[in-house]
Amino acid sequence: xxxxxxxxxxxxxxxxxxxxxxxxxxxxxxxxxxxxxxxxxxxxxxxxxxxxxxxxxxxxxxxxxxxxxxxxxxxxxxxxxxxxxxxxxxxxxxxxxxxxxxxxxxxxxxxxxxxxxxxxxxxxxxxxxxxxxxxxxxxxxxxxxxxxxxxxxxxxxxxxxxxxxxxxxxxxxxxxxxxxxxxxxxxxxxxxxxxxxxxxxxxxxxxxxxxxxxxxxxxxxxxxxxxxxxxxxxxxxxxxxxxxxxxxxxxxxxxxxxxxxxxxxxxxxxxxxxxxxxxxxxxxxxxxxxxxxxxxxxxxxxxxxxxxxxxxxxxxxxxxxxxxxxxxxxxxxxxxxxxx
Amino acid sequence: xxxxxxxxxxxxxxxxxxxxxxxxxxxxxxxxxxxxxxxxxxxxxxxxxxxxxxxxxxxxxxxxxxxxxxxxxxxxxxxxxxxxxxxxxxxxxxxxxxxxxxxxxxxxxxxxxxxxxxxxxxxxxxxxxxxxxxxxxxxxxxxxxxxxxxxxxxxxxxxxxxxxxxxxxxxxxxxxxxxxxxxxxxxxxxxxxxxxxxxxxxxxxxxxxxxxxxxxxxxxxxxxxxxxxxxxxxxxxxxxxxxxxxxxxxxxxxxxxxxxxxxxxxxxxxxxxxxxxxxxxxx
Numbered sequence: 001x002x003x004x005x006x007x008x009x010x011x012x013x014x015x016x017x018x019x020x021x022x023x024x025x026x027x028x029x030x031x032x033x034x035x036x037x038x039x040x041x042x043x044x045x046x047x048x049x050x051x052x053x054x055x056x057x058x059x060x061x062x063x064x065x066x067x068x069x070x071x072x073x074x075x076x077x078x079x080x081x082x083x084x085x086x087x088x089x090x091x092x093x094x095x096x097x098x099x100x101x102x103x104x105x106x107x108x109x110x111x112x113x114x115x116x117x118x119x120x121x122x123x124x125x126x127x128x129x130x131x132x133x134x135x136x137x138x139x140x141x142x143x144x145x146x147x148x149x150x151x152x153x154x155x156x157x158x159x160x161x162x163x164x165x166x167x168x169x170x171x172x173x174x175x176x177x178x179x180x181x182x183x184x185x186x187x188x189x190x191x192x193x194x195x196x197x198x199x200x201x202x203x204x205x206x207x208x209x210x211x212x213x214x215x216x217x218x219x220x221x222x223x224x225x226x227x228x229x230x231x232x233x234x235x236x237x238x239x240x241x242x243x244x245x246x247x248x249x250x251x252x253x254x255x256x257x258x259x260x261x262x263x264x265x266x267x268x269x270x271x272x273x274x275x276x277x278x279x280x281x282x283x284x285x286x287x288x289x290x291x292x293x294x295x296x297x298x299x300x301x302x303x304x305x306x307x308x309x310x311x312x313x314x315x316x317x318x319x320x321x322x323x324x325x326x327x328x329x330x331x332x333x334x335x336x337x338x339x340x
Numbered sequence: 341x342x343x344x345x346x347x348x349x350x351x352x353x354x355x356x357x358x359x360x361x362x363x364x365x366x367x368x369x370x371x372x373x374x375x376x377x378x379x380x381x382x383x384x385x386x387x388x389x390x391x392x393x394x395x396x397x398x399x400x401x402x403x404x405x406x407x408x409x410x411x412x413x414x415x416x417x418x419x420x421x422x423x424x425x426x427x428x429x430x431x432x433x434x435x436x437x438x439x440x441x442x443x444x445x446x447x448x449x450x451x452x453x454x455x456x457x458x459x460x461x462x463x464x465x466x467x468x469x470x471x472x473x474x475x476x477x478x479x480x481x482x483x484x485x486x487x488x489x490x491x492x493x494x495x496x497x498x499x500x501x502x503x504x505x506x507x508x509x510x511x512x513x514x515x516x517x518x519x520x521x522x523x524x525x526x527x528x529x530x531x532x533x534x535x536x537x538x539x540x541x542x543x544x545x546x547x548x549x550x551x552x553x554x555x556x557x558x559x560x561x562x563x564x565x566x567x568x569x570x571x572x573x574x575x576x577x578x579x580x581x582x583x584x585x586x587x588x589x590x591x592x593x594x595x596x597x598x599x600x601x602x603x604x605x606x607x608x609x610x611x612x613x614x615x616x617x618x619x620x621x622x623x
Contacts, residue, residue, distance in 0.1 A: 064464045086365065089466040100457035104385045116377035117467050119370055145388060161461065 017042045017169050017200035018063065022072035025058050025224075032058035034224035035072065040169075045191075045201040047215030047232070049208065049318070055224040056204035057097070060173045063202065064094045077168050093162030097174045100158060103147040107138050107157050110146060111164060118165045132160040136190065152183030159190055170194060172203045176210060188213050209312045212236070220322060228322045235318070236286075242310045244291055246281040249304040257281050257303055266293050285310070366468050374467040378475030386479075396483045399441060400491035403434055407558065408498060415559055424499055431495035432585035433557035435512065436577060438487045439520025440552060444544035446480050447527030448537040454622065463620075470616045477524050484520050488513055503589035512587035519580050519600055522607040529615040532622055557581045576603040 018040035025033040032055045040046040050056050061067040063074055065085040074081045079088040094100070101110045108129050115125030133139045136156040141149060146157060155175065162170060172191065176184040191214055195201055205211050211218055211232065218235050220228040228235065248257060254274040258281055261272035267290070273282045285291050291310065298305060366374075386392055408427050416426035453459070453476075462472050492500075492509075502509060527544065534540050554568060555561075555577040561569050572578045579599045586593030 066460060066463055086466055089464055092464065094461070094464050096457060096460060098457040100459075100461040102381060102385070102458045103456070104388050105381065109381075109384055113377050113381050114461070114465070116380075117374055117462075117465050119373065 015042050016040065018046075018074070018076050018202060020059075020063070020072070020074040023059070023062060023069050023074055024071040025055075025062060025067060025069050031224045033062065033069070033072075036221070036224070036226055038219050038226065038229070040200055040202055042200050043195070043198055044216040045195055045203055045214050047211035047218045048202065048204040048221055049206070049211050049218055050204070050221040051206060053223075054221045056221060057173055058224075059221070060094070060096075060171045060202070060204060064092055064171055065089060090165070091168050093165065093167035093170045095155070095158045095162045095170070095172050095175055097177055101146050101154070101161055104145055106143050106145055107133060107149070107160075108142040110157065111160060114161050114164050120164075128164055132163060136160045150183075151179055152186055155179065155183070155187055156190065159187070159194075163194065167199070169200045169202070172201060174204055174206065177206065184210075208318055212312065220318065242285055242312055244283040244285050244294060245309045245311060246283065246294075246298070246305060247279055247307040248281070249306045251276065251279045253303055254279070254281055257298060260301055260303075261294065261297065264297055266290065266297065366466070371468050371471055374471045375475045375478065378462075378472055379478050382475060382479040393483070393486070395445060396442070396487045397490060400434065400438065400487050401494055403437070404431065404491065404494045404498070407434075411558070418563070419560065427495060427498055427500050428503070428589055429560075429585070430558065431491060431500050432512065432588045433581045434491055435488055435516050436519075436581040436584050437552055437557050438491060439484055439516055440523060440548050440577070442480055442484045442487065443520060443523040443527045444541070444548055446476065446524045447531035447540040447544055450476065450528050450531030451534060451537040451540050454532060454619070469620050470612075473528055473612075473615060473619060476528070477521055480524055481517055481521060484517060485513070488516065504587065508587045512584040515583055515587065515597065515600060516580065519576075519604045522604040522611075525608055525611040525615055529611055529618060532615060532618040551575060551577050555581060556585075576600065579603070 016039045018038070020036055020038045023033050023036040024031075034055075036055070036059060038046065038048075048056050048059065058067060062069045063076055063081060065081055065088060068082060076088055077091040079091065081088055101107075102113070105113065111129035111132055112125050115128050116122070120128060130139075130142075133142045136159065138153060138157060138160065141153060146154060149157060159175075175191065176187050179187065188210070191201065191203070195214075201214075203211075203214055215232055218228075218230065218232055219226055220235070246257070248254060254276055258272045258274040261281075261283065271284065274280075275282060283294055285294065295305070295308065407430050408423060412423035412426040412430075415429075416422045416424070419425050419429065459472070463469060527540070530543060531537075531540050534543070552558075555572050555575045557577060561572045561578070564572065576599070579596045580603075583593055583596035583600045585591070586596060
């Protein structure tokens with residue numbers, strides 16, 4: 001367990017829209033959730049970060065009354081998920097990994113139907129459907145069946161469907177998994193807009209980048225347990241923000257470059273790691289100034305650089321930094337010293 | 341693992357609202373509104389996929405032609421009449437059968453439908469979970485009515501004569517519908533319980549074939565061996581076929597009508613709650 005500030009002790013803390021205590025759900029031998037505690041403050045986004053099979057989807061399904069937990073309890077918007085499911089369903093919206101709209105119906109028909117199921121009068125349901133189609137840029141496609149939509153359009157329709165009842169708590173279960181980068185940005189924009197309008201969001205994701213874009217606070221989950229939590233910046237500081245990747249013109253110089261950086265003792269630069277197989281030097285950095293300093297130093301020492309790039313830490317690197325061990329599915333390319 | 345140690349339940353933060361039950365309950369009018377919105381969904385699906393009505397449109401025509409012209413002469417003869425007499429015997433029986441075939445299609449449809457994401461949305465909405473299933477049954481009863489109308493049109497076109505009145509005919513249709521709805525619950529339960537639509541279809545075929553042919557739907561049971569007659573006597577489809585036949589063509593009906601209704605009510609009371617609970621728990 002990485003020691004980070006508990007978010008419910010945060011001085012900025014408002015009321016909690018979601019409170020989960022000791023939540024357990026087992027499927028036979030598999031402990032999908034093994035005692036999960038978390039809070040989401042009203043009007044904030046909590047990112048739940050974890051690899052496939054960590055328990056993220058089970059968590060969301062418990063909190064949206066689709067799955068009954070074996071033990072523990074959870075209160076969402078003041079309602080107990082087990083004892084008050086009917087009231088709870090009035091206050092939540094869910095957008096899952098798989099589009100939950102009727103594929104044969106058009107976008108407008110889907111939204112109208114959901115409005116009617118939420119007890120909106122006919123006229124209001126129609127107006128709300130049109131309003132959300134407009135907002136999610138689906139007006140042109142309003143009459144086409146959802147099965148003809150692109151992946152991004154479907155996801156947007158799904159978000160629109162979740163918004164019809166103006167839920168106070170929104171669950172987004174891997175909202176951009178399987179989307180191309182452009183579509184991913186569209187979905188992010190929409191989520192940010194919902195949050196700006198006051199929604200509380202619980203977001204699950206496998207991508208550090210997504211968590212960084214959307215979440216105020218992060219909870220890292222693995223094998224059904226919370227292994228770290230805190231603000232996005234705290235976690236990034238722990239993991240090392242971005243990684244600078246440098247490719248020298250001459251691969252033979254990799255070791256010398258790493259040596260130079262380690263000896264120079266630049267402010268905040270802890271480790272430089274040469275990976276000869278890839279012909280790359282990895283340097284964890286926290287700021288643009290550090291990037292400039294590293295490149296400047298290497299240039300002034302006469303090294304010739306062919307290519308540089310920066311990347312956010314992958315989920316594997318986050319796990320490595322937190323637990324000192326890799327996620328089960330990671331490939332074995334980065335030497336252990338990176339964790340140091 | 342300090343976070344996994346239990347934090348005491350929240351006492352001062354978010355108070356748990358209201359008592360369970362109370363305000364969350366869905367009133368009858370809201371329930372009817374939800375069912376009608378879901379019926380509309382099913383009708384829109386049919387509108388977009390007209391081919392899904394082929395079974396309903398063609399089944400009554402094919403069955404009537406096949407049985408009347410292949411078996412009509414010989415069965416009619418043994419009835420002490422001709423092909424025309426068999427037509428009068430067969431059409432009421434087919435009316436009883438329509439409901440079974442449509443019901444088995446409901447099972448495969450449900451299996452397919454309920455594996456899709458939209459069911460997750462329905463189950464996270466503040467609607468009675470039974471409303472999704474009831475809407476399905478309402479729509480299928482509508483499809484069954486279409487099949488019956490085509491069947492009757494076919495029968496009358498070939499020269500069927502109604503032995504009673506239009507009132508009797510309407511009663512026969514209602515009875516077939518009530519029994520059909522009961523059988524639909526069975527297939528919905530099957531559809532929710534089995535993994536694939538194909539297996540639902542397989543089981544449906546295996547169960548329905550002997551029930552349909554081991555009954556008085558297609559032929560009188562008098563010439564069947566004793567052990568089979570025992571089976572057909574207890575087979576609810578025989579009662580249904582006899583009741584519909586009596587209501588349309590005349591003769592004593594009270595006994596078979598009551599037995600049919602008892603079966604329908606019994607099946608619905610036992611199976612419908614099981615199906616709804618299965619739908620609720622399906623993950």
